[in-house]
Amino acid sequence: MTTLLKATLQSSESPFPPRRRRSALAMLLAVALTPLALLMPTQPAAAAGPAVQVADSLTVVRPTETPSGALTNSASLVAARGEYESFQLVVTGPATVTSVSNDLFGWGTTGVYLERFYTVANGTGLSPQPSDLESDGPNNSWSPYGRWPDPLIPDRDQIYNQKRNAFPFTVPSGEKWAVWVDVFVPYDQPSGTYADEIVVSTAGGSTSIDVDLEVLNWTMPATSSLNQVFMVSSNGRSHICKAHTNSNDCGADKAKRATLNSLYTRMGLENRVTQSNGFGLLYSDGPGFYAGADWTEKFEAPLILGTANYPADAGWNLDQPVLTKVSAYAYADFHCGATCASQWQAKATQPGKDWSDRFIWYGCDEGGSSGVLWGKCKTSLDVAQAAWNRPALVTSTYADWLSTGYGSDIANVTTLVPYFHRLNPAGGASTRPSYDPWVNAGNEVWLATACDASYCQGLDPSISWTYPVANPANEPAPNSSLGSYGIGSPSYQVDAPANQARVMPWQLERWNLQGELYWSTDELLETAWDTGGLYYEGANGDGTLFYPGTPSEIGGTSDIPIESIRLKRMRDGREDYEYFVELRDRGLGAQLDAILATAYPNMFSATWAKDGHGAGTMLDAREQIVDLLRDAVAGEADPYGGPGATPVQKTGYIVYQSDEDGDAEIFAIKPNGTGKVQLTRNTVFDGFPAWSPDSTRIAWEQGGEVKVMNADGTGTPVTVASGGGTTWSKPAWSPDGTALFFTGTAAGTTKIYRSPIAAPNPEFVVEGYDPAVDTNGAVLYSNIYTPAFPDDNHIWRTSYDGGVWVDEGELSYGYNDEAVAVSHDGSRITFSRGTNEYVVRVGENQPGPEANFQVLAFPGRQAMQSAFSPDDTSLVFVTDKAGNAGDYQLWRSRDDGTGQLQVTSGAGKKMNPDWGTPATVAGPPAPSAPKATIASLSYTGSLKVGQTLTAKVGKVTPSGAKLRYQWYRGTAKIAGATSKTYKVVTADIGKKLKLNVNASKAGYTSVTATYTKSGTVVTVPVRIGAVKYTGSLKVGKKLAAKVSKTVPGGAKLRYQWYRNGKKISGATGKTYTLKSADQGKKIKLRVTATKKNYLAAGKSYTRSGKVARR
Known part of the structure; x- marks a missing residue:
């Protein structure tokens, strides 16, 4: 049920x-x-x-x-x-x-x-x-x-x-x-x-x-927000046809070929992957290869326009997602040439279904620093661009693009695609800042992975998967950009850590990149079921993301694509990306950037070792990301009547100490990592904070004294214990909030004392340290088990009975148990156990046989200083699990250790947390983060149908800020209009066009600039140049229409000839032969010009004189 x-x-x-x-x-x-x-x-x-x-x-x-x-x-x-x-x-x-x-x-x-x-x-x-x-x-x-x-x-x-x-x-x-x-x-x-x-x-x-x-x-939107060009291989044959029909071209059955390719491409979309040339075409073919009905039913309507399903009764779950890009190869003489390019233009610019803004040429592959290769690319791409001038992408670094002059000479290249290790080399600094001039000019940088993730060792028989040191000349140097042969990098290999298939969108967002290129999805499809059948250029599965689902292999009666687990994990990464976009749009980019940087600090972080199996860090980070969004949508009405999301501990704050400003100070933060407030600012030690039972006050140590302040850090602190040659520390509150228990250390001995707050007077309670007080007033603390083992500390409990403190015995029996905290209902305890490696345990607040259990442990790292949430369902604790050893941050989890989420990040050791429920914590004003700026914003281009508008962004600070574009029709977002340019369409007529540009960067408050050009979109008529006709005005002679030009060019011309102002029936051609009925009459020519997105225009010409006899 x-x-x-x-x-x-x-x-x-x-x-x-x-x-x-x-x-x-x-x-x-x-x-x-x-x-x-x-x-x-x-x-x-x-x-x-x-x-x-x-x-x-x-x-x-x-x-x-x-x-x-x-x-x-x-x-x-x-x-x-x-x-x-x-x-x-x-x-x-x-x-x-x-x-x-x-x-x-x-x-x-x-x-x-x-x-x-x-x-x-x-x-x-x-x-x-x-x-x-x-x-x-x-x-x-x-x-x-x-x-x-x-x-x-x-x-x-x-x-x-x-x-x-x-x-x-x-x-x-x-x-x-x-x-x-x-x-x-x-x-x-x-x-x-x-x-x-x-x-x-x-x-x-x-x-x-x-x-x-x-x-x-x-x-979540159905269509991916991530630009993608995943190419289907078609090097002389269709791998999909070969795998399903044992024929390179599906036995010349174009309908079968279209069906199979449509299913593979749509299955990719169900996994949020765009196979941008997934139409079953050879490199030189355009969409005219298929009959019009096949193209429309199987490709354009279901995959590009999202106006229909194919098959019509298929059980797809995503609501008609579409390809984020459509592409074709154009950098070799056997690629898409003039005829092919014209076919793409004709399909992409049809009235009422224009998708030309999503088309991009694959303009050059791995030109590197070779002027020869760039020159060959330019020669072929120029042919395609001459037929249809559309943006192009090239696989290149920015440095290579500039180095020879050939790269930068190629027309209309808008997207550079370096390989992952060229953007963030192993052991080296990221080269991403060097791309800022390119990006700031309105261009894009994408990323690619390939066999580099395993060093492409299959290309050299002397290099095996074990990287033999016997062939050092063939191995990369220790400082190679590939590091240890791509270990931990994004990849789509079968035999790799699972998070590598999911991590690419995380890396794209981490480094402010705009898309992904990948080749290919079906290279070894026909041998996929064989042992080693997906091994390609040194990697199992690289270049093939599906298996052929033939009835003989999987049962049933119809052929289908079979998804790989890798493709499902790729889908999950692209779903993660939608969270990234939504959080950044909601102004939570700084929090997102901190999570991404902690989870994947560089391009080689996706290893098995990460949290034991390569997944923990990603799943923990996703949980933090979900938590941010859950909190962001809290209170928003659910359009479908659900209860809506509840923010995590919406009224709670965690108080802790941190030395991030140079010495230990007291801070407070919400459990979701927001609302951070600094409560003390001085040059002495401030630490060991503890909430009062009603969360209105905080007790803490300041420079060896125990003090109490208001929850928001205001007012004059009350000193409860000071002086006497004793260092006073580690306060804990009595259940009624009128007294404090704390430690006093003098002459090398630490004891626990009690003092009223209103009339300070420390009184000895018991020898020990780390006191905590339960709801009955009993004191729990750490002390040695026996003098013979001075480092073997257990948890003990003592209670006040008949005017004296009575020892009740031990609650724990481990080696070095300390930092005990009591649940708010008094029934349970949590504490740290260990010496070189601490773990967190939870158990009963009851002396006698030990009844506590390890809930948090990170081999090689620490888990310690835990405390319960106000509702006792969760823990806050200190660990260095996510960064370098000793980089202590606050995390939280459920009380059984599951659901671990990072709370704090950044510089400084965060220690000694306590979790309370103040209504708010104001504190002294924290220095505000600098705000990103956009000096000016406008766009160029006319508000006329068919015109291209281009954003003009002034100086942006800081350098390297991520820019996001969104065009609006009136006040409504235009779906998919998220590029620097926008082509005005008929739907815009009569509307104002607004542009929003958002600039964001970690450590800065994001800013959004808005610009709306005055006026509304109009359409203009075609302009017709000089119109006349040639030929003699004599019966039997042929007249021929002449039109000097149209603006824009390529308009369709229609003709109508007139006799004394009346239409001549059937005389609608470019030429007209004069008849006897024309004798003595004046002849007029009317030319009408039409073009998509322009008003039709007409122009007439009548020659002086009348028609004479022969």
């Missing part, structure tokens, strides 16, 4: 039903009292069901290797309307799975796929082999050879709804196989949190897995 969970949660940070959160806590508390054998994972209810666990979408599940990520017993997802979210069901053999239920939440949008395997071959030289050292898996613990999950066989396909052969499947004993589950959120789904279960069945029984999904109050 599907359940919508409405107002049952106080915070959307934990989108679990209360029943599940309680059961998770009960399980934690029960572990300490349970024999070890009972702690093994168990399956719910049906003992005869298969052993099933859940993996996230970035965990790689190979059959005989340990999965790269942790497995859980349920799935928890967050998605916007119009977004896919995925998880994997991991089945441990022996088991024969007969079915998996496929209608989560009753939406009819669940896709279930068997993860079949691609086999990596054990070869050498140029033969198929692993891609690179990353094929060894996490910690080099996997065999690089053998089966890797990649092709996804649907239970029922999305196009024809035909049953395919995903089920049944048998998992051998000792192996793990996975089922991929896609959940798409309908466009009209109310926001809120939904709960359901998915059932995995065998002949002997079934296993149910709980699935929770939070739907955000935001709708």
Whole structure:
């Protein structure tokens, strides 16, 4: 049964039903009292069901290797309307799975796929082999050879709804196989949190897995906001035809060829990938290759215009997405020439369906610093440009573009595409700033990945995937831009860390780049099912993102494209990009930039090692990004009647110490990382802040004294403990807020004291340190277990009874337990344990047998100084997990350690947090971030149909700020009009055209400039030059019309001849032969000129004199 969970949660940070959160806590508390054998994972209810666990979408599940990520017993997802979210069901053999239920939440949008395997071959030289050292898996613990999950066989396909052969499947004993589950959120789904279960069945029984999904109050656009040119290979043959029909041209069946290519290109769009030449054409062909009906029905309407589905009854989920770019090759003599270019122009400029603004020529490939190569590109591109002058892209760095003079001499190049390692070399500084002159001139920089991600070692038989040191001349130098052969770079290899397939849009946003180029999507399609069949130029899968879904291979009766897992992960990255765009549009660019820079600081950050399996940092960062958007849309009405999003701890603040201004000061920040306020500003130590029980005051240490200030840092602080040769520190509040407990250190001994705030007078309580106070007034603290082990500190509790403090005993028994904090309801504690490596534990506030459990640990890094959220469902803690060792930041998580989100970033060590609920924290005014500026904005061009308007942006500060363009028709956004130029169309007639330009850069407040030219869009008539006719005015003689020119050129001319002012029936040609009826009459010629987006115009000519006899 599907359940919508409405107002049952106080915070959307934990989108679990209360029943599940309680059961998770009960399980934690029960572990300490349970024999070890009972702690093994168990399956719910049906003992005869298969052993099933859940993996996230970035965990790689190979059959005989340990999965790269942790497995859980349920799935928890967050998605916007119009977004896919995925998880994997991991089945441990022996088991024969007969079915998996496929209608989560009753939406009819669940896709279930068997993860079949691609086999990596054990070869050498140029033969198929692993891609690179990353094929060894996490910690080099996997065999690089053998089966890797990649092709996804649907239970029922999305196009024809035909049953395919995903089920049944048998998992051998000792192996793990996975089922991929896609959940798409309908466009009209109310926001809120939904709960359901998915059932995995065998002949002997079934296993149910709980699935929770939070739907955000935001709708993701169907068409990608990311410029993309993913090319389909067509080097002399159609790989799609060959793979499906064993014929290079589908047996000369153009209709079959069109159908197959349309399905592959539309499947790419379902994954937000634009295959910009995905029409099944050879390099030299234009759209005239197909019959008009085939072109319109299978390509233009469903893929370019988004006005129809193909097939008409296909079950696509995305609402008619369109290609972000349409392109053709034009840099070689066998590419698109004059005839081909004219065909593209004719199709792209038809009245009422003009998409010419999305067309771009592929103008040159890897010209480098060779004037010869650039010259060849120019020669061929000039031919295409002469027929149809459209923008072009070239694969080149800016330096190479300028170096020979040939690159910069090529006409109308608007887009440079360097490879990833040329923009951000390994071990070197980013070259992105060098592109600022190019970008500031209104051009774009995209990015490309290819076999460079594995060093293209297959091109040289002396370099294998293991990079033999026996051939040092063939290896890149240690400071090579490729680093360790592309390790950690964006790539679409099968045998690579999963986050590499998702990371490219993150890198594009990280470095202020505008699009992606990739070649190709189908290069080895015909051998995709073979062992090593996707090995191309040193990488498995590079250049092929699909598998051919023939009935003989996957069942059913119709051919379809089969998606790879890599393509699904690419889709997820492009969905992430839509969050980036929305957050930046909402003025949250600085917060976004901080998240991206932490997650992926350079182009080589996407490794297995990242958070244990290469996914944790990306998933944590996505959770922070979702959290930002959830908070941003809080309070906005849900158009579909859902409860809307609830901001995370909307009234809470975390107070902490940081030395970011040179010495330790007190700061406060909201749990979502916004609203940061500095509360103290001086040159002495300020630290160990603690909220009062009602969150109206803060106690803290200042220079060895314990003080109390108002929550917003105003007023005169009250000194509670000072002097006496003692350093006073680490305050904790009494339950009623009238007294403080704190430490005093003198002569090398630390003790705990109590003092009223109103009448300060420290009184000894107990020897120890790190005090905390529970709701009953008992003091919890750290102290040594025995003098024999002075570093072995446990957590103890003492209470006030009959006028004395009475020891109640130990609560923990680990080695060095300290920094204890008590939950707000007094029932639980959290503390740090460790020496060289701290971990965070949570347990019961009860002396006796230890009842606490590790919830946060990061091997090689620290997790410490934890405190509970005001509702006790979450923790704030200190860790250096995301940066360099010792770079301590505040993070938060659920109380079981899941859902980790970074709260602070930037310079300074953030320490000793406490979480309270003040209504607001004003504090002294913080220095405001400098504001980006746009000196001026206008656009050139006439407000006339057919004219091109070009943005003219004045000086922008700071240098390198990211510019986003948006054109408006009146007050309404023009869909897709996000470039520097805009071509005026008929829909604009009578409307004002407005341009918004937004400038943003990390560390600056973004600014948006607006310009609207006076007047509204008009259309103008064609101008006709001189009109006359030649020939003698005698019966039987032929007259011929002459028109000197039209403006613009290329107008269509129509003719009408007149006799004494009356139309001559049928005389509508360019020539007219005089007849007997014309004798004695005057002859007039009327020429009418028409052109798309212009008013028709006419002009007449009558020669003096009348028609004579022969």
